[in-house]
Amino acid sequence: MEPIMHQVWPRVFQRLHRTLILPKRNHSGCAEHTAVPASTHSRHIRPTLLVSRLYQPSNLRDVGQDTRLQGEMTCKSQRLMLQAGLIHPSNPGCYYYLPATVRSMEKLVRVIDQEMQGIGGQKLDMPSLCTADLWKTSERWDLMGKELLRLKDRHGVDYCLGPTHEEAVTTLVAHQANLSYRHFPLLLYQITRKFRDEPKPKFGLLRGREFYMKDMYSFDVSEEAAYQTYESVCQAYTRLFARLGLHCVQVQADTGNIGGKLSHEFQLPADIGEDRLLLCGNCPFSANVETLSSDRTDCPQCKTGTLVESKGIEVGHTFYLGKKYSKVFNATFTNAQNKLSIAEMGCYGLGVTRILAAAIEVMSTEEEIRWPGLLAPYQVCVLPPKKGSKMDEVAVLAEDLVHILGEALPRLRGEVVLDDRTHMTIGKRLKDASRLGYPYVIVVGQSASEETPRFEVICQRTGETMFLSRDGLLDLLGGVEIV
Ligand SMILES: [Zn+2]
Numbered sequence: 001m002e003p004i005m006h007q008v009w010p011r012v013f014q015r016l017h018r019t020l021i022l023p024k025r026n027h028s029g030c031a032e033h034t035a036v037p038a039s040t041h042s043r044h045i046r047p048t049l050l051v052s053r054l055y056q057p058s059n060l061r062d063v064g065q066d067t068r069l070q071g072e073m074t075c076k077s078q079r080l081m082l083q084a085g086l087i088h089p090s091n092p093g094c095y096y097y098l099p100a101t102v103r104s105m106e107k108l109v110r111v112i113d114q115e116m117q118g119i120g121g122q123k124l125d126m127p128s129l130c131t132a133d134l135w136k137t138s139e140r141w142d143l144m145g146k147e148l149l150r151l152k153d154r155h156g157v158d159y160c161l162g163p164t165h166e167e168a169v170t171t172l173v174a175h176q177a178n179l180s181y182r183h184f185p186l187l188l189y190q191i192t193r194k195f196r197d198e199p200k201p202k203f204g205l206l207r208g209r210e211f212y213m214k215d216m217y218s219f220d221v222s223e224e225a226a227y228q229t230y231e232s233v234c235q236a237y238t239r240l241f242a243r244l245g246l247h248c249v250q251v252q253a254d255t256g257n258i259g260g261k262l263s264h265e266f267q268l269p270a271d272i273g274e275d276r277l278l279l280c281g282n283c284p285f286s287a288n289v290e291t292l293s294s295d296r297t298d299c300p301q302c303k304t305g306t307l308v309e310s311k312g313i314e315v316g317h318t319f320y321l322g323k324k325y326s327k328v329f330n331a332t333f334t335n336a337q338n339k340l341s342i343a344e345m346g347c348y349g350l351g352v353t354r355i356l357a358a359a360i361e362v363m364s365t366e367e368e369i370r371w372p373g374l375l376a377p378y379q380v381c382v383l384p385p386k387k388g389s390k391m392d393e394v395a396v397l398a399e400d401l402v403h404i405l406g407e408a409l410p411r412l413r414g415e416v417v418l419d420d421r422t423h424m425t426i427g428k429r430l431k432d433a434s435r436l437g438y439p440y441v442i443v444v445g446q447s448a449s450e451e452t453p454r455f456e457v458i459c460q461r462t463g464e465t466m467f468l469s470r471d472g473l474l475d476l477l478g479g480v481e482i483v
Contacts, residue, residue: 048402049378051419055099056085058432075272077361078204080369084436093201093209097353100377104356105212107375109191110483112214112350115240119232121187121216126168128193132158134167138328149195149209161195166321166347169217170329173343179333181221184343185229189216191352203272205357206313212352219343221335223322226344230262230320233348237266237316240350244372246359248315251277252287255319262320267312268358275312280305313358314351321345369437373461374483379415380405381438383429387422391446395422398444401455408474411482434460440477 081087081101088096097105113123132150135141141148141160149161162168169188173179179186194213201209216233220226234250241248246268253265265288267277276289278296282305289309292300299305325331326343335341351358356375363370371377384398385391399418406413417438419429426443433441443456447467454467457476468476 048399049414049417051381051417052421054417057088057098058083058085075203075206075361076364076366077206077357080360080364081204081357084369086369087204093198093207095205095208101356103377104371104375105352107483108352108356111240111243111374112191112352114483115236115243116187116189116214116216119187119236120185121189123190124188125190125192126162126165126172128161128195130160130162130165130168132160134171135160138167138325140167147196147198149197163194163196164213164347164349165190165215166217166325166345167329170325170331170345173219174326174329174331181333181335181341184219184221184333185225186219187216187229187233188219189214189348203357205353206272206361207274208353211354214350214352216348218346218348219326219331219333220346221333221341221344223344226320226322226346230318230346233346234264234318237318237348237350241266241315244355244359244374246315246355246362246372249277249279249286249312251312252291253317254288254290261322264318265312265314266316266318268315268362269310270313270358270362271311272361273311273313275314277310277312278307279310281308282306313354313361315355315358316351317349319347321347364437368435370460371437371439373439374481376437376439378417378438379412379480379482380417380440380442380477381433381436382416382418382442382444383426383433384418384420384422384444386425394444394446394449397448397453401442401444401448404470405474405477409478412477412480415482430458434458439480442473 078087082089084100086098086101088098090096117123132141135144135148144160144163148163151159151161153159173186173188191212191214193210194215195210198207198209201207205211218226218229218233220229238248238250248266248268251265251267253263255261255263265275267273267275267288269277277286278289278292279286280299280302282299283302285299285301285305285307292307297307299307322344323342324345326345331343331345332340333343359372359375360369363372382398382402384395387395402416402418405416419433421429426445430441430443437460439460441458441460443458445456447454447456452469454469455473457466457468457473458464459466466472466476
């Protein structure tokens with residue numbers, strides 16, 4: 001879309017720009033700071049994101065009536081995501097992730113990258129198509145049972161679509177002949193599509209057959225070093241969930257078919273959670289019910305507290321693996337004594353699509369989506385007045401405001417949408433904006449054309465409404481963290 005060039009500048013519009021300091025591009029492409037009206041160089045500005053053009057088909061049908069969803073139990077996040085045009089069902093347990101969801105996921109991936117790389121993680125990408133040979137070597141080809149999605153290629157060779165990559169990554173590391181203790185701790189991770197042949201996929205993105213996961217694998221010189229790495233990953237997970245505003249609990253867990261000696265789950269307490277947790281009312285002790293005898297009601301840690309049951313959505317899982325895989329695949333390194341030694345391993349999963357859906361599940365109301373601030377697909381929605389209303393003359397200020405925000409706060413570029421559906425009333429569009437959960441909604445009304453322009457700003461997280469000057473608005477939005 002061509003940015004609108006203003007032939008005639010309304011008086012109010014000039015006033016809005018008069019004192020704004022904007023970076024101006026010179027011929028060499030370097031920015032220099034001069035006071036200029038925004039539209040002088042508006043060809044350098046991204047086209048305004050218009051709500052009418054976003055591919056986010058609202059689907060207000062009762063999802064319970066949708067035959068494509070029959071057999072899938074629904075939950076709040078699934079219903080809200082379907083209604084808001086965030087996801088669209090394809091085949092059982094599989095969804096189209098529509099553009100707003102992809103924006104949100106990309107942000108989540110950036111936050112995860114920051115936290116994983118903050119503890120020394122290096123990102124790689126492994127094939128989803130895994131040969132059965134690898135899985136037979138670890139004996140998991142049979143252990144995994146029907147959940148492993150298996151297929152044959154044209155030569156009749158068995159493969160699976162990887163739900164996890166212990167075999168693949170350990171083989172990779174084992175192939176590096178000259179690995180030494182100086183390379184350790186080695187933390188390799190990927191964020192890719194994973195597959196699981198769920199018998200009954202349900203709850204939308206919470207339990208699908210195809211989903212995104214972050215899986216990290218650690219290699220260490222000793223058991224002691226491996227425990228330190230394990231602890232640093234758990235701390236990174238705790239920081240990650242805190243940044244997202246999710247109150248997760250770290251619980252002792254069963255090691256299941258991954259194997260190993262020590263395991264924790266990161267659980268987000270929620271009524272629809274499929275995991276049963278026991279939390280002590282007296283001390284931080286918490287465990288998945290699977291790890292304790294089911295009739296146990298006293299706390300094994302403090303002995304005095306009573307265990308209370310709660311339900312949780314598992315959003316992360318950590319395992320200390322020891323030499324389970326490194327021994328089988330011969331992942332060795334040269335130790336400080338110049339001798340070959342077998343690496344100590346750990347593996348650490350995060351359900352990327354599941355975190356997104358679980359956050360919507362626990363933060364939203366029945367009608368309105370609420371996102372972790374960092375993950376909202378767009379941070380700001382600007383609402384111009386209804387076309388033909390007596391405030392029509394200020395409509396142009398709304399589009400200019402989008403440009404001003406992009407110029408003064410470059411980090412906000414691509415984060416501000418203009419709800420140009422001006423055939424609809426402000427009230428109707430406000431309701432939509434509230435349902436979609438933009439963290440900040442700005443109403444450009446009559447007060448925007450006053451001597452000192454003021455904008456009505458609704459902060460969705462707190463429900464607070466403020467009337468801010470342009471500078472006040474820039475201060476407020478300048479403080480918003482964008483990943
Ligand atoms: Zn206790």
